[in-house]
Amino acid sequence: MAVTPRGTTPVPPDARPRLTVLSGPSGVGKSTVVAHMRKVHPEVWLSVSATTRKPRPGERHGVQYLFVDDEEFDKLVANGELLEWAEFAGNRYGTPRQAVLERLEAGEPVLLEIDLQGARLVRESMPEAQLVFLAPPSWDELVRRLTGRGTEAPDVIERRLTAAKVELAAEAEFDTTLVNTSVEDVARELLALMRVV
Template identity: 75%
Template sequence: MPVEPRNDASPTSPSKRLIVLSGPSGVGKSTVVKEIRRRHPEVWLSVSVTTRAPRPGETDGVEYHFVSDEEFDRLVAEGQLLEWAEFSGNRYGTPRRPVVERLAGGDPVLLEIELQGARQVRENMPDAYLVFLAPPSWDELVRRLTGRGTESPEVIRRRLDTARVELAAEKEFDTTLVNTSVRDVCDELLALMFAPSV
């Protein structure tokens, strides 16, 4: 599906090297990111820190840096996080220094974060290009969330409540991509990331 960036996307940004991908839980952000990294390993993906426990198959330092509440408090207090937010009872954050260093070195950077974090990045780095990943439909999002089998009904209910709020924030983003095809979404994201300067 064609991408139509909103008119308020910053025309003075030297490039869209910092892409922020956000959207409701279960929409497929992680799947899209894995495919982009498979096809273009030169795209640097920021690894977030989180206080939640690892899911089966996750490795510390790969999907997330898993830290204690005390360690997360220290990172926040020392200003070491570009953004952070609480989601479904756990905290997530993006380490600031690696992002700044990669951008300074000219590398394309991809952040996969939640709505609160995307808003903070917008404030801290106005040249960031925010992409909202939307589900094909609400029913499909519900199916994806309930089909995981990794969370309790109460956690799923909280995720769906949060998803309603997140979907309402779509207009805050520069571009919306509907995740009907992982390949198509990846193509659109890569086109944005490697577009000539405007």
């Protein structure tokens, strides 16, 4: 049964925007691109993921993430409330299903910014979704970005770099690849793919 947020009219299925998934290795600049894009086009709805990770300085519950403990996350999984979920660098991340479906039903462009494992799960459950891979200009640049953050311990950075090699090898699984040489250019290309003008 289709669910429509109160006060909105359902949009015919053929007129609805497709779900767009943005993925790529840690440190490639996904969050930066999305933040820039949403400044220019705030109507693009970005799903806020649930995570068991502790907030970084400046992050707020419900804005960057829905910060939950392991028990709460277990309940979300058990109740089928996540469209996808994955474990990464010792923490779990997941996309709340209902909010995504409601926004798509209302005809809003929806963007998920998730990891490779999550993108694969979305492809299984929603084959019509558009998967976009964000690639770094080079491996050296990705290493520089990850180590330059200064927010994580060396062992965490090493895990992220190991995962990045796997993620880069999966680029062919995506519908489109955008190379992050310029945040503004990539944001513009992503908006065009999402048919947001």
